[in-house]
Amino acid sequence: MLQIYNTLTRKKEVFKPLKEGEVSIYACGPTVYNMPHIGNYRTFFMTDNIVRTLEYIGYRVKLVMNITDIDDKTIRDSKAGGMSLKDFTDKYTVEFFKGLDMLNIKRASAYPKATENVDGMIELAQKLMEKGLAYEKGGSVYYRISGFPDYGKLSKINFDNIIIGASVDVDEYDKDNPRDFALLKASTLEEIERGIYYESPWGKIRPGWHTECSVMAMNSFGPTLDIHTGGVDLIFPHHENEIAQSEGATGKPFVCNWVHGEHLIVEGEKMSKSKGNIFTLPEIVGEYGGEVVRFMFLSVYYRKKLDYSDAFAENAKNNYLRLKETLDNLEFSLGGAENSSYPGDEEILKALPELETQFREALESDFNTPKAITVLRDLSHTANRYLEAGKNKQVLIKIHSLYRQFSDVLSLFAEAGKDEIPEEVMRLVEERESARKMKEWAISDTLREKIKSLGYIVQDTKEGPNVKKAEES
RNA sequence: GUCAGAAUGGCAGAGUGGCUAUGCUUCCGGCUGCAACCCGGAAUUAUGUGAGUUCGAUUCUCACUUCUGACUCCA
Numbered sequence: 001m002l003q004i005y006n007t008l009t010r011k012k013e014v015f016k017p018l019k020e021g022e023v024s025i026y027a028c029g030p031t032v033y034n035m036p037h038i039g040n041y042r043t044f045f046m047t048d049n050i051v052r053t054l055e056y057i058g059y060r061v062k063l064v065m066n067i068t069d070i071d072d073k074t075i076r077d078s079k080a081g082g083m084s085l086k087d088f089t090d091k092y093t094v095e096f097f098k099g100l101d102m103l104n105i106k107r108a109s110a111y112p113k114a115t116e117n118v119d120g121m122i123e124l125a126q127k128l129m130e131k132g133l134a135y136e137k138g139g140s141v142y143y144r145i146s147g148f149p150d151y152g153k154l155s156k157i158n159f160d161n162i163i164i165g166a167s168v169d170v171d172e173y174d175k176d177n178p179r180d181f182a183l184l185k186a187s188t189l190e191e192i193e194r195g196i197y198y199e200s201p202w203g204k205i206r207p208g209w210h211t212e213c214s215v216m217a218m219n220s221f222g223p224t225l226d227i228h229t230g231g232v233d234l235i236f237p238h239h240e241n242e243i244a245q246s247e248g249a250t251g252k253p254f255v256c257n258w259v260h261g262e263h264l265i266v267e268g269e270k271m272s273k274s275k276g277n278i279f280t281l282p283e284i285v286g287e288y289g290g291e292v293v294r295f296m297f298l299s300v301y302y303r304k305k306l307d308y309s310d311a312f313a314e315n316a317k318n319n320y321l322r323l324k325e326t327l328d329n330l331e332f333s334l335g336g337a338e339n340s341s342y343p344g345d346e347e348i349l350k351a352l353p354e355l356e357t358q359f360r361e362a363l364e365s366d367f368n369t370p371k372a373i374t375v376l377r378d379l380s381h382t383a384n385r386y387l388e389a390g391k392n393k394q395v396l397i398k399i400h401s402l403y404r405q406f407s408d409v410l411s412l413f414a415e416a417g418k419d420e421i422p423e424e425v426m427r428l429v430e431e432r433e434s435a436r437k438m439k440e441w442a443i444s445d446t447l448r449e450k451i452k453s454l455g456y457i458v459q460d461t462k463e464g465p466n467v468k469k470a471e472e473s
Numbered sequence: 474g475u476c477a478g479a480a481u482g483g484c485a486g487a488g489u490g491g492c493u494a495u496g497c498u499u500c501c502g503g504c505u506g507c508a509a510c511c512c513g514g515a516a517u518u519a520u521g522u523g524a525g526u527u528c529g530a531u532u533c534u535c536a537c538u539u540c541u542g543a544c545u546c547c548a
Contacts, residue, residue, distance in 0.1 A: 231548030
């Protein structure tokens with residue numbers, strides 16, 4: 001039974017999709033104006049984990065993630081970079097996808113772009129205006145918050161106590177209420193000169209930030225969807241505004257389950273340019289590898305802050321390597337497995353389904369990946385103990401397949417046991433084996449060093465030498 | 474300032490009204506020609522502070538402290 005923590009109710013709830021066996025998810029994607037940092041990817045990863053878990057449980061999942069390719073920052077920075085808006089955002093869209101691949105994040109069903117959905121946004125604005133929930137001023141269209149009594153239900157903000165003066169926007173635009181937000185923004189002269197504008201019943205405009213998500217989500221799934229994900233910082237105002245726009249227009253509930261991922265911080269502090277502690281994904285992946293980064297994300301519950309540091313990364317890497325080692329060794333042992341039975345065979349076969357249940361229950365408990373990792377460690381330990389004592393082929397196959405099942409859901413260890421060993425290395429390994437048979441330890445040790453210098457390590461086992469690629473460190 | 478969330482050993486981290494798991498790290502032992510891997514065992518002042526409820530609190534309540542975030546672009 002899958003339970004999901006819903007920001008709307010601040011409780012874990014039993015998940016029930018709108019359509020039997022099928023789940024619709026909308027995820028807030030990137031604004032493509034710079035290199036995304038690892039914090040951004042933690043959130044994308046969270047959504048990936050949700051998708052994989054749902055599929056593991058047996059749902060068909062349709063994920064839509066938007067790409068914001070027109071907003072204040074993209075317009076500003078493309079100009080600063082002397083590029084057209086499209087060239088600029090295309091460049092960072094490519095970077096975004098590269099990052100997804102580094103982390104082996106599954107592609108969504110669709111990645112709609114804001115610039116390709118402006119018609120829908122204009123329609124939405126019109127509809128809201130007909131309902132008296134929007135008004136035009138100075139060529140911009142604003143949402144009238146006072147017309148939507150539910151405003152604030154997601155963020156639980158009591159608007160009476162908030163200092164509105166903190167907002168600079170008060171005199172920048174001419175709004176009825178300072179909290180009203182723009183659905184469509186009147187184009188500036190500069191934007192018009194650069195060709196960044198769309199024709200609308202109110203003149204030349206460009207989309208406001210919040211409108212795109214409502215439009216794309218409802219275009220993809222209709223008025224109501226199962227799950228909407230994003231980072232905690234989007235709860236207010238972005239998601240609050242999405243609800244206001246969507247529910248204001250349709251009169252129907254917009255999202256059943258709001259899921260928000262906590263932030264990644266660095267040594268206790270928020271990543272920020274002024275502190276100079278921003279890490280991009282390629283930096284970290286370059287140092288530790290994509291799967292270790294995945295493992296880092298998996299080892300902290302998505303609703304908790306992840307405090308990134310070198311020590312944290314090293315720790316994660318060691319943990320990761322140990323679990324990968326088990327799978328490597330399982331793959332290796334399968335080769336030498338026999339059909340004879342061993343004491344403990346039955347015990348193992350009984351334990352495996354229990355572990356499978358525990359693993360599934362961990363993930364079903366609001367995607368508790370750290371707990372799932374603990375179950376994987378249990379399996380690793382069980383496997384290692386069995387490898388000490390027995391090598392029944394059928395048993396090994398069962399252990400191995402469960403190990404693979406777990407690691408596939410978590411998307412880890414894709415390369416385990418698949419190291420390509422160059423011929424040259426194999427020759428040295430064989431040479432070393434003959435030396436060992438002759439008890440020529442000095443020669444054998446020299447050969448091991450030589451193999452190591454080529455980037456491979458040899459482990460002597462009862463079944464013969466196990467050769468694998470050395471982990472870079 | 475207002476609001477929201479968080480605080481568990483050297484590190485990571487899950488759980489629980491009554492021995493707190495698990496892994497990393499460190500140490501000892503076994504396996505091994507030696508390693509590596511693995512197995513067995515052990516260790517470290519662990520539940521932010523102070524109250525309250527309770528026979529009993531790390532778990533529930535309150536306050537405080539600290540941190541993070543939202544209120545302003547933000548994953």
